[in-house]
Amino acid sequence: GAVVSQHPSWVICKSGTSVKIECRSLDFQATTMFWYRQFPKQSLMLMATSNEGSKATYEQGVEKDKFLINHASLTLSTLTVTSAHPEDSSFYICSARHPQETQYFGPGTRLLVL
Amino acid sequence: AQSVTQLGSHVSVSEGALVLLRCNYSSSVPPYLFWYVQYPNQGLQLLLKYTTGATLVKGINGFEAEFKKSETSFHLTKPSAHMSDAAEYFCAVSDSRNTPLVFGKGTRLSVIA
Numbered sequence: 001g002a003v004v005s006q007h008p009s010w011v012i013c014k015s016g017t018s019v020k021i022e023c024r025s026l027d028f029q030a031t032t033m034f035w036y037r038q039f040p041k042q043s044l045m046l047m048a049t050s051n052e053g054s055k056a057t058y059e060q061g062v063e064k065d066k067f068l069i070n071h072a073s074l075t076l077s078t079l080t081v082t083s084a085h086p087e088d089s090s091f092y093i094c095s096a097r098h099p100q101e102t103q104y105f106g107p108g109t110r111l112l113v114l
Numbered sequence: 115a116q117s118v119t120q121l122g123s124h125v126s127v128s129e130g131a132l133v134l135l136r137c138n139y140s141s142s143v144p145p146y147l148f149w150y151v152q153y154p155n156q157g158l159q160l161l162l163k164y165t166t167g168a169t170l171v172k173g174i175n176g177f178e179a180e181f182k183k184s185e186t187s188f189h190l191t192k193p194s195a196h197m198s199d200a201a202e203y204f205c206a207v208s209d210s211r212n213t214p215l216v217f218g219k220g221t222r223l224s225v226i227a
Contacts, residue, residue: 004157034214044158046214046216049214070213103215104159105157105158107156107157108155108156108157
């Protein structure tokens with residue numbers, strides 16, 4: 001099956017710093033990628049839809065200036081958490097839409113902000 | 115707007131017993147339906163999907179699900195549970211090939227030896 005990677009798999013940072021998370025589709029091109037956030041023992045919450053070559057579409061309540069998304073190529077989307085605070089600590093998961101329309105998910109990035 | 119309801123946040127079965135995880139959806143258009151599995155601290159793995167055609171869908175690891183339009187359901191089943199099936203299972207729906215998935219709250223499956 002199609003493979004989506006995320007880097008880093010986990011990160012610990014100090015409050016106020018910025019963290020960049022990469023999402024790559026390894027064996028297919030993805031014009032659309034999605035970013036989700038998952039709190040412990042809860043479901044996935046869609047944060048934004050990332051489209052290659054255009055601005056991301058953010059869900060209601062998600063601050064676009066805090067969660068910067070860049071989809072610079074057909075295989076890479078990045079999520080930057082700017083000026084991170086402890087409440088941003090979470091599990092961030094990306095997915096990439098395969099040309100055959102199925103979404104494939106990355107392994108997730110666990111962020112801990114101290 | 116679409117929504118997904120997964121009945122039972124936690125299901126526990128004995129090893130070798132039938133697994134039944136329930137999923138009901140609401141959609142104003144013919145839905146695309148998915149089941150994903152998540153192991154601890156990992157991403158989601160696609161188990162199976164329904165888009166069009168045969169309503170009984172077979173997936174990986176012996177799982178299958180049946181789309182029942184009249185019941186707006188897409189329950190996941192497996193005849194015989196294995197210990198390795200213990201995980202979190204998410205049902206998801208979308209209304210087209212181009213819209214994001216809407217996830218249910220998930221059901222944690224425990225398998226007892």
